[in-house]
Amino acid sequence: MGRDGRPTPQTGPTAVVAALVASVRAALDAAGLATADIAAAGLSAPGPLDHRTGIILTTQNIAGFVDANFPIAARLAADLGGPQVFVDRDTAMAAIGEGTIGAAKGARDFVYLTVSTGVGGAIVSGGRMIRGVTNTAGELGHFPVGMDRDVRCRCGSFGNLAEAYGAAEASIVYAKAATGDARAVALIARAEAALANLAVGIVNALNPERIVVGGSVAEHEPAHVLEPMRRAIAERAFKVPAAAAKVVPSALGADVSIIGAALAARDRASGGGDWFL
């Protein structure tokens, strides 16, 4: 298997497509394959986007993608000169991966939650992914779980943990807390309370069989992520849905969205994927 990684260009969509094409070619070279050898490619991207048409509507964190309505799937397919390209939101790809071969395999009702620099998610209910009317459903990280206004964004997400502390990323805050830094300890307690509320809300509102939790913070700090979620569900969620819900770690780890993208491309290229489209 070939693998290639490179930074996202910040000079607009054309540069991003060129970097993606170069990355695909490098990965194929490493695997001793040609473009003609691949039938389909999957692209995991931040939203909001339209997974059916392969158009990225807007993406805040990449220059040139704000209100761009950029047909990235078609452009990438054309520039690759071969395979069909299927795009979906990173969290949707992760849910496809976990649902197909990972921690949610066999579950018809599950939530994938990523806890890293931000909190995001995807919802599968009754065996179908919840998309919403404009394909943006699943943004569970932005369910407001706090009512005071002492933090900039009231989502209580882990993005805010790092921001609130003034650190580049959440791992620094956890390291500070381990040395007894009172401000770090307090902010982590706050983030745990927000996650706990989110878990109770997910269980009560969606009644999932599993909540699969991925993302770098969840992976490295399960005691501060999965455990508070489990405790809150047991203590505060309604009895019937609480008894049915298991909080489990991602089975596919850091590559969950990449693996999901490959599985999504395979399924969609063969006319399948009905459950997540």
Next chain:
Amino acid sequence: MGRDGRPTPQTGPTAVVAALVASVRAALDAAGLATADIAAAGLSAPGPLDHRTGIILTTQNIAGFVDANFPIAARLAADLGGPQVFVDRDTAMAAIGEGTIGAAKGARDFVYLTVSTGVGGAIVSGGRMIRGVTNTAGELGHFPVGMDRDVRCRCGSFGNLAEAYGAAEASIVYAKAATGDARAVALIARAEAALANLAVGIVNALNPERIVVGGSVAEHEPAHVLEPMRRAIAERAFKVPAAAAKVVPSALGADVSIIGAALAARDRASGGGDWFL
């Protein structure tokens, strides 16, 4: 059309079924009909319950229904001696009503929210009702939207508004606020903030086309219910789902669950109702 209402007995399931049978007979008499004239009956009940089997698992507010696993649909059908009986949660019945002939007609992605003594709901996504693994999905009133512990339940629901004030129902608190009572004003502001957070969360997580808001408080105090929801969505929800979401009042009013129950019974008796089962 015949109509009959009576208080819910608090002496156990057998008494409740007897009261329901008596009520059905009185309504039929008033309409000049016999039991043999009706093909199916719908029963709207508090959950958690299993709408497929017609079993009420538990109901906190009716004596004798805690952990009862009571087969109310079968018992009611037997005692009525005629029609099939179909049971569903009150908020699911309301969503069936609004989705079939009401304010959500034609929408494939909508949320029904009831704001009365408590806050409850039902979710329809991609044209199908979200049920969850044990049929309790939709309890949006219990998505925790506050992180402080100064109120008993942290849902921020309107049930708490009355409780927090020490009034029998929310309408009293609104009346007090209108006379300038500072505590009532503060509690209402808090309830509005909770509803606003809930609205933002619903829009971000579920991306509905419509949020249909029913319930007595919503009906009588739209400026304190629908308006804060609309403002919060416009100000704080993500742009794409916010632009797609309309907050609208229930079209079926106080009878929404009764009308929904009749429509559900009609559809299920004829082998339909796939979208909400």
